[in-house]
Amino acid sequence: MANGIARSGSRAADGATALLDVRDLQVHLRTADRVVRAVDGVDLQVASGECVGIVGESGSGKSTLSRTVARLMINAEFARLRGQAFFDGADTLTLEPQALRRLRRKAGFSMIFQDPLGYLNPTMRVGRQIREALSPGDHAASESERVHALLREAGLRDVESVAQRYPHELSGGMRQRIMIAIALASEPRLLFADEPTTALDATVQLQVLETLHRLHLKRHMAMIIITHDLGVVAALCDRVYVMHAGKVVETAGTLELFDAPRSPYAARLIELTRHTRADAPARGRALAQATAGSGSAA
Ligand SMILES: Nc1ncnc2c1ncn2[C@@H]1O[C@H](COP(=O)(O)OP(=O)(O)O)[C@@H](O)[C@H]1O
Numbered sequence: 001m002a003n004g005i006a007r008s009g010s011r012a013a014d015g016a017t018a019l020l021d022v023r024d025l026q027v028h029l030r031t032a033d034r035v036v037r038a039v040d041g042v043d044l045q046v047a048s049g050e051c052v053g054i055v056g057e058s059g060s061g062k063s064t065l066s067r068t069v070a071r072l073m074i075n076a077e078f079a080r081l082r083g084q085a086f087f088d089g090a091d092t093l094t095l096e097p098q099a100l101r102r103l104r105r106k107a108g109f110s111m112i113f114q115d116p117l118g119y120l121n122p123t124m125r126v127g128r129q130i131r132e133a134l135s136p137g138d139h140a141a142s143e144s145e146r147v148h149a150l151l152r153e154a155g156l157r158d159v160e161s162v163a164q165r166y167p168h169e170l171s172g173g174m175r176q177r178i179m180i181a182i183a184l185a186s187e188p189r190l191l192f193a194d195e196p197t198t199a200l201d202a203t204v205q206l207q208v209l210e211t212l213h214r215l216h217l218k219r220h221m222a223m224i225i226i227t228h229d230l231g232v233v234a235a236l237c238d239r240v241y242v243m244h245a246g247k248v249v250e251t252a253g254t255l256e257l258f259d260a261p262r263s264p265y266a267a268r269l270i271e272l273t274r275h276t277r278a279d280a281p282a283r284g285r286a287l288a289q290a291t292a293g294s295g296s297a298a
């Protein structure tokens, strides 16, 4: 229980039961003059319902790792891939496009990013963008009821009016909540969140993290929080992978990492956080208070 936050499913994953099981993943990118080993032999496991952090400085390979696994960034022209990434037993790296679409559409994985504006359609009302992402199947509620429920779950109010707006008519925090609603529309079992709050003001950051934490508990949804900010990891994650130069240099329980980092790199990252982000532990506490007993709320 890091920072006194109630945890669900906070057991360390093992290969046999992992929802996501990444084995010896390498992503080498060819640029004009050299080969970048963006991801260089990474093993990573996430159990069902677990919240895992991937932390490291900019350029350490976090986004390449997650985008590769989620099959959002594979350009065989300039990327060389090796290894495997099993989601629920199927290797996402070799899935045919149709199977991949099925996985995305229903109870697979979704992703949110630092920059929602870059991923939202500027010419379409946000409600419709969420509707287009809804999972198929039998549902008692109408599509617009489902869209409104998702907006509420993502922490928005006045949802009927919000659904009618275009992305540019919303604040950064609201846009990130729209991305969250779109991500939830397919009822994912795993959510990749790549620097989900980096572009937001500190207060809004905390509120969005609180929403993610509540969703993780309520939906028993596994999450991978990708961030350069150890404060975010401290507030949300059960376990952490520390990445540096394309490799995992340490993996540990969150508290364990903060108390006694084993790698010099992780120790330096913690030191840096303490130095520049004196509020990191306080943010963890604030989040714990804000979310205490809120597992069934909203
Ligand atoms: N499209 C690309 N072409 C060439 N190099 C890239 C590309 N994307 C990322 N890289 C390089 O791969 C490494 C890892 O980048 P990235 O995965 O974005 O790291 P992080 O998300 O941790 O900041 C960096 O050295 C980066 O410059």
Ligand SMILES: [Mg+2]
Binding pocket: 062, 063, 064, 194
């Ligand atoms: Mg990144």
